[in-house]
Amino acid sequence: MGTNRRKFLNSLLGIGGIGALSAIIYPIMSYLVPPKIAEVKVNSLKVGPVSDFANINSKIVKFGRTPVILLKDNQGNFKALSATCTHLDCIVQFDNEQQQILCACHGGRYDLTGKNVSGPPPKPLKEFNVNIIDNEIRITSQEA
Amino acid sequence: MNINTKFICNIFAIVLVFTAITFANDNLQSAQNSKKYTDECIKCHSENDMMPEHFSENDIHLQNGLSCAGCHGGLSTSADEEIAMSKKNGFVGVPTKKEIPNFCGKCHSDISKMQVFQARISTDQVSQYYISKHGMQLKIGNKDVATCIDCHTSHSILPASDTRSTVYAANIPNTCNNCHGNSDLMNKYNLKSNQVEEYSKGVHGIALLEKHDNSAPACNDCHGNHGAAPPGVKSISHICGSCHVNNMNFFNNSNMAEPFAGLEIKACEQCHGNHLIAKPSDEMLNVKTSTTCTECHDKGEDGYIASEMFYEKLTQLSELYDSTKAMSEKIAIIGMNNIEIEYELKNVKQALIQSRTLVHTFDTSKVVGRTNEGVLASLNALKLADHEIEEHDNRRIGYGISTLILILLAGALYLKIKGLNT
Amino acid sequence: MEKNKLQNIENWLDERFDLTPIKKLITHKKVPIHNHSVWYYMGGISLFLFIVQVLSGLLLLMYYIPGEDNAYESVQFIVTKVDFGWLVRNIHSWSANMMVFFVFLHMFSVFFTKAFKKPRELTWVSGFLLLLLALGFGFSGYLLPWNELAFFATKVGTDIVGVVPFIGDAIKVVLRGGDDVTGATLSRFFGIHVAILPALFSVFLVIHLIFVQKQGMSEPEHFEKLDESKKKYIPFFPNFVLQDALLWIIVLIILLSLTLFFPWELGLKADALASAPIGIKPEWYFMFMFETLKLLPANILFIEGEVFGILAFGLAGVIWLFIPFINFSKKKELNNKIIRWIGIFAILYIVIFTIKGYLI
Incomplete structure (x- = not known):
């Protein structure tokens, strides 16, 4: 076998080897860099300090994939309910005047416990647990 | 022991x-x-085959311990016909048609008697009945009209929650149709007899009778039950609005409410019909085919232009929603992530639903504002979809490159081995 | 220049750790060339796939969170959010299946070439134990994404363990971490999958490899009988090693293709209250056992059909494990024949019942 041919073959092997190695290492390195988006923690969600709710009594937060409405009543107690209307999946809002939850799509109404009281909604809103740990509001799924 | x-x-x-x-x-x-x-009444009557027609043991009165004598009077413990059915023992026998409402009202209008069964039970059925068309006619001696027993039956009365009951939500159209579907009877009063036929083709009828959605209104939900009457012109939007709250509010506050009332046009019914209420579609606003708006508004008028704009905006958003949804499905099919896209799609759908409701404000700026929000959400979703498709393609390119490198390496290795073995 | 440097390093090492046995092994080991040489590569491929498993498994561990609330979501996170996460997860699943497949091939090739005979009995025993451990990896790893199919497959699988007389129930409860498949089961399976099994596997793998290197390649009988002059060999290093490497690259290409074009679904999150989905099936390498248990009558002799089946499989496994030590006949010819028929029966049984499980 000619030395030229052998040299060529060896360099081909070398290049191929380095190429294959980088084809393996590149994905591994990219994999190890954590993605920028915050980890989807669906079992619990930190909403923020209680003081955020000094002037407002409701807020819609994203709990994984599902929107959740966090309510504060006059006594300062918190309650979290699924914000997806049970009628046609619109997102509900808090009606301060009537102290009810209102779905603006078809005027469905729920009371503050999530029970459907008027309009088309067929079912009550699902409830989430609210815990206040170190003055910070946390929402957790009741299923867990 | x-x-x-x-x-x-x-x-x-x-x-x-x-x-x-x-x-x-x-x-x-x-x-x-x-x-x-x-109970000697039942004993004797069944032995002699003289039980009333359609007698049912499931009857709510019988189930609650109220036997024949409870309504018809008499002494149920006596086997002697003479004693049991004597006036002295309170026997009243079969009431005449005119007597029926008060015959039932003996108990049903007496809160002290009814309270025993249910704390907050209503006892206004009889008084309600007498203000209904049925009741008013009965008072002046008309024997065609319905009394309690025509809807509730006489001896197989079941609560409205019982699926076998004649007044169970899904059975009500049929019950009313017993009389209102009889064209001979209805012609006498210049009434139509096709209401249930129309109703069952409408959106409410389909929901109740075909989809078994008991929250859909039956006859009584609009016309009342004991106080049954045709809804008045002034109150029609109140009746529809008791469920369709936003539509009613939007309409009542719109600049159309006054002219409608002035011309005595029935608000909701004018566009949506009464018994045959079709599922509303964006096509109702299409000035080229539909007469909903163009019935009054001629070309060039504000109403005509508004209708054109509503139609354009709603169909645009609706088409965008469909194409975004199709895109999301495509993303899922090619095995990529459509979770965020689906979340955004919810917003699009909500915008579409709300814009359609906002049409009842007849305010173009409100409808256009809401549809534009939907369009933005939709575009956002499409952007996410593009990103996923790009990623999908990149994976194939990456695969191609790395496979090529590996094949090259394998080829070189093969040649090397061949060289070694010879 | 370069050669000198390498030489220096070698000398430096040699002074501290005697390299002569390794050098001897590398230079003297040779691989026989004959019609069945291709089977020599199966073990190597299995080893390669195991290395892939270790690497991809370690990468998955970087993001995976065990537990009922997080397992499914974290796998979903890996697949959808992490760069190349889909690749890592799919490689791990595909490579696992391929590894089991090649381990089976390796085992049967050894069986039919009777490579388990003296002095390789212990290589066989350690190899069979490695196969069982690999199946254990498959079973425990299947549950970790905590999706519906895995949940019910684990339920059925652990139920079968529970049927074993006397100790079955206890094993079932220990495996499940309770009476039912719950988050506790997931924690246990996670521990088994990433700690207990790898530890055991490594020990047996090292033993297995030491045996293989010590004893060299087994020569089948027809090859052994040949004249020394007619026996063909190639050196283990570099020829055989390079051929191994070539095959590994080809396997890697196949693995990547499977990964890209046939990605594993994640399915729906497990829900203990949901009714079992239609068509729950175990992984394909358990299919023949699952199918057998399904087909057995309710009672065989005086015991339950299922118990009978499990005991039969247990017995078959024990016989298989000790096959190098069993003499079926004093005549060598007859003995070989019996062993061959046992092997053919085992393959046919596994193939037919696996196909039956998928088709019918």
């Missing part, structure tokens, strides 16, 4: 007590069973 005998005695005592309890239970049951047969 040693421990053993004591133990046996205890066992014996326990067995004895249990036997006693069992016997007592048996006695109680047989007492309940025979109670039915101690």
Whole structure:
């Protein structure tokens, strides 16, 4: 076998080897860099300090994939309910005047416990647990 | 007594007590069973085959211990016909048609009697009945009209929650149709007889009768039940609005409310119909095909232009929603992530639903504002979809490159091995 | 220049750790060339796939969170959010299946070439134990994404363990971490999958490899009988090693293709209250056992059909494990024949019942 041919073959092997190695290492390195988006923690969600709710009594937060409405009543107690209307999946809002939850799509109404009281909604809103740990509001799924 | 005998005695005592309890239970049951047969009315009438037509043992009155004498009077404990059905013992017999409402009202209008069964039960059925068309006609001696028993039956009365009941939500259209579907009878009063036929083709009828959605309105939900009457012109939007709250509010606050009232046009019914209410579609706003708006508004008028704009915006958003949804499905099919896209799609759908409701404000700026929000959300979703497709393609390119490198390496290795072995 | 440097390093090492046995092994080991040489590569491929498993498994561990609330979501996170996460997860699943497949091939090739005979009995025993451990990896790893199919497959699988007389129930409860498949089961399976099994596997793998290197390649009988002059060999290093490497690259290409074009679904999150989905199936390498248990009558002799089946499989496994030590006949010819028929029966049984499980 000619030395030229052998040299060529060896360099081909070398290049191929380095190429294959980088084809393996590149994905591994990219994999190890954590993605920028915050980890989807669906079992619990930190909403923020209680003081955020000094002037407002409701807020819609994203709990994984599902929107959740966090309510504060006059006594300062918190309650979290699924914000997806049970009628046609619109997102509900808090009606301060009537102290009810209102779905603006078809005027469905729920009371503050999530029970459907008027309009088309067929079912009550699902409830989430609210815990206040170190003055910070946390929402957790009741299923867990 | 040693421990053993004591133990046996205890066992014996326990067995004895249990036997006693069992016997007592048996006695109680047989007492309940025979109670039915101690009622001499039923006993005698069934022996002589004289039971009323459609008598049912499931009748709510019978189930609650109210037997024949409870309504018809008389002495149910006496086997002697003369004594049992004597006026002296309060026997009233079969009421005439005109007497029926008060015959039932003896109990049903008396809160002290009704309270026993349900704390907040209403007792206004009879008084409601007399303000209905049925009741008013009965008062002046019309025998065509419905009384209590025409809807509730006389001897197989079941609560409205019972699926076998004639007044169970899904059975109501049929019950009303017994009379209102009779064209001979209805012609006498210049009434149509196709209401249930139309209703069952409409969106409410389909929901109740075909989709078994009991929250859909039956006849009584719009016309009332005991106070049955056709809804008045002024109140029609109130009736529809009791469920379609936003549509009513939007309409009542719109600049169309006054002219409608002035021209005595029935608000909702004018565009949506009454018994045959079709599922509303964006096509209702299409000035080229539909007459909903163009019935009054000629080309060039504000109303005509608004209708054109509503139609354009809603169909645009609706098409965008469909194409975004199709895109999301495509993303899922090619095995990529469509979770965020689906979340955004929810917003699009909500915008579409709300814009359609906002049409009842007849305010172009409101509708356009909301549809534009939907369009933005939709574009955002499409952007996410593009990103996923790009990623999908990148994976294939990456695969191609790395496979090429690996094949190259394998080829070189093969040649090397060949060289070694020769 | 370069050669000198390498030489220096070698000398430096040699002074501290005697390299002569390794050098001897590398230079003297040779691989026989004959019609069945291709089977020599199966073990190597299995080893390669195991290395892939270790690497991809370690990468998955970087993001995976065990537990009922997080397992499914974290796998979903890996697949959808992490760069190349889909690749890592799919490689791990595909490579696992391929590894089991090649381990089976390796085992049967050894069986039919009777490579388990003296002095390689212990290589066989350690190899069979490695196969069982690999199946254990498959079973425990299947549950970790905590999706519906895995949940019910684990339920059925552990139920079968529970049927074993006397100790079955206890094993079932220990495996499940309770009476039912719950989050506790997931924690246990996670521990088994990433700690207990790898530890055991490594021990047996090292033993297995030491045996293989010590004893060299087994020569089948027809090859052994040949004249020394007619026996063909190639050196283990570099020829055989390079051929191994070539095959590994080809396997890697196949693995990547499977990964890209046939990605594993994640399915729906497990829900203990949901009714079992239609068509729950175990992984394909358990299919023949699952199918057998399904087909057995309710009672065989005086015991339950299922118990009978499990005991039969247990017995078959024990016989299989000790096959190098069993003499079926004093005549060598007859003995070989019996062993061959046992092997053919085992393959046919597994193939037919696996196909039956998928088709019918």
